[in-house]
Each structure stands twice: as C-alpha cells, then as structure tokens.
Amino acid sequence: MTDRHHEWQALVQSWEAELGPETLTQARYRLRMRVLRFGLNLVTASVLAALWLFTGWAVALRDALQANASWVRTWLYILLLSALSGVLTFPLTWWFEFRVEQRLGMMRQSFWGWLLDQLKQGALSLLIQSLWLSGLYVVFRRWPDRWLLGVSLGVLLFLAVFYLLQPLFLRLRYKAEPFNDPELRAQLEDLFARAGVPFGGLAVLRVGEKTARATAALVPHGAGTRVVLFDTLLEALSPRAVVAVVAHELGHKVHRDMLKLMALFAVALIAALSVGYKVLVALGDWDGLEGPTDVATLPLLWLILAWLGAGLQILFNAFSRRQEFAADAYALTLTQDPEALEEAFRVLARLNKALPQPPLWVERLLDSHPSLARRVWALRQRAASVGSRGAGGG
Ligand SMILES: [Zn+2]
Structure with a gap:
C-alpha cells in the first residue's frame, strides 16, 4: 500500500463518515436502483418489441390505420404506439421516478401533483419524438438512396430544437421566483x-x-x-x-462542452440510425413487415436504438467525466477558492444522496460525473501543486 493509496482511502472514509450512516444507506439504495433501472430499460425495450411484433399487433394496427398511406397517418400510428408503450411502462416510471425518490426523502410532491407534471412533460416529449420519428420514415420512403443525408439533417434540426426548448422544459415543471440578493x-x-x-x-x-x-x-x-x-x-x-x-x-460554457456533447450525440445518433436502417432492411420483411419504409417496424427500431444507446451511453459518460474535471479546474482557476468548491461538493453529495465513491464499474456504466471523492482529490492535488509552485516562485 502506497501513501497515496492510504490518503485516498482516508478521503473516501472521511466523506462517508461526514454523510452519516443514514444518508450513506440511502445513497447505497439509490445506487442499486440506478443499476436496476439501467438493466430494466433494456429488458423492457426487448419485451415491448416482442409484444408488438410476435403478437402481430404492430402489423394489425398498421393495417387498421393504413399507417403507410400518408405522413399524418404514419405520425398517428407512432403517436398511438408511443402512448401505449408509455402506459404499459408506467409502473416502472412510477417506481423509479416517484416511489424511489419518496423513499429517499427527496420527493416533496403528492402522487397526483407528480402525475400531472408527468403528463404535461410526457405530452410534450411525445409530440417531439413522434414528429421526428415520422420524419424519419418519410425520409426512408422519399429518399431510399440518399436517406443518410436526410436523416443527418433531421437529427441536427431535432437537436437544435431540443437545445432551444431546454429552458421551456424546466419552466414547465417549476415556477420562477425573484432573486433578491x-x-x-x-x-x-x-x-x-x-x-x-x-x-x-x-x-x-x-x-x-x-x-x-x-x-x-x-x-x-x-x-x-x-x-x-x-x-x-x-x-x-x-x-x-x-x-x-x-x-x-462557466467552465462548461467557455469550453463549449454542450456543443461538443451535442456534436458527439449527433454523430452517434446518425451512426445508430444507419445500423437501424441496415437491420430493418435485413429483417424488415419478417412476418408481415414491409422493410424500412413500413412504420410497423417501429418496435424493432426502438429495440435497436435502446441497445445501441446503452452501449453509447458508456462512451458518452467517459467523455463527459473528462469535461467535468476540466470544468472543476476552470472554476478553481477563476475563483482561486478551493474551499468553496469543496463545500459545494460536500453539500450536493448530501442533498443528492450521492455515494462519495461508487464501485468503479458502476461509475463507468452510469455516471456522467466523476465520483465526488475523485473530484475533491483532483481539486486538492491541483490546489497543492499551484500552492507549491507559488511558494517556490515567491
Ligand atoms: Zn459540470
């Protein structure tokens, strides 16, 4: 065991001690629930795809709506299928977003208040998602040879709209109040x-x-x-x-981290859709389906996107954790106030029920932010090296 290793363990232990046994138990519970949710998302996507396809319901609904006849019918089909999937997975949404939060002591809304917010937000994201998915099928139909270009433009448009609507998503859920300081x-x-x-x-x-x-x-x-x-x-x-x-x-802003993440996301989404298209071509004439132009292949596309998305998330998180370290370093340079940053980490860990250091595999799988212990560690190393350089140089 090296000194550094001891120092590191002492840091993690002192942070755990500071959180106290009750918060620590809650943080462990929260971690287990996040891992469970990650796994269940993949299971749910698979079960839903099987449900729609093996029962023949996806095809039957397409025929009933004549869903490939026009883009409006395609959109209606997507809207209906998305809403039904949302209803079927509602128990999971309730468990992870309401019940778990309640058990952690973080939920301050009643069930009905929460449900109303959920419906408002759900309606908005249903609208956005169904519109861009129907756009995707229109592109597959109109430009079978140049769909990649159309899809790329669509993805960029979608991301731009999402970026601009972001404040609206927050405003929909929370009221603004004046700032008097x-x-x-x-x-x-x-x-x-x-x-x-x-x-x-x-x-x-x-x-x-x-x-x-x-x-x-x-x-x-x-x-x-x-x-x-x-x-x-x-x-x-x-x-x-x-x-x-x-x-x-401000570190994120100056480093243009959002833009970089969105560019990476666009590339990943286009790549995932390309894979999806290939799979739809290969499997799309299975049991009543009619290839990539047929909107009844939607459950298959969802399944592909869910599994590829989970894989890509791991990559994204690695990229994002580097951005977080860089933003911390920027904040330290700008404020010259390591104690204030540490205070913020400490309080946020307690409020958000974050383990100071989760198991490494969980951090790699799920976390877009480095563990708080590693952030404090990096901060102290940086502050110490700046300090000693300052002392040496006079
Ligand atoms: Zn950050």
Missing part, C-alpha cells in the same frame, strides 16, 4: 466578466416545493447567458459556494 448578483456578474461571458440575467426556480434536488445551469438568453439557480441550491450553499458552482458551469 444584490451582493451575490454583483459577485456573479463580476465572475461572468472575468470569464468573458456576457451576463444574461439570473433566474431562480422554485423547485423546493417539489423536490430536494439542487443544481444550477446556464441557459442561452438573448445574446447573453442566463444563470438558472434552484432555490434548494441557494438554501443549502453559502454565497461563496454558489459562486463556485456557477464558476464550474
């Missing part, structure tokens, strides 16, 4: 100025009545960038730590 506001404006990012205002979302989760985000607003803070974050953190969190988000 001129001092913190001035500090944040100063931070933006030092980062060279135009300040586009500040919004606080009242999430505390619905969930205990806390986070911050930067969203495009006019020509500038707007800070969106959860009220839970403002309650839990000192102003110094809030500044550190926003500095971390």
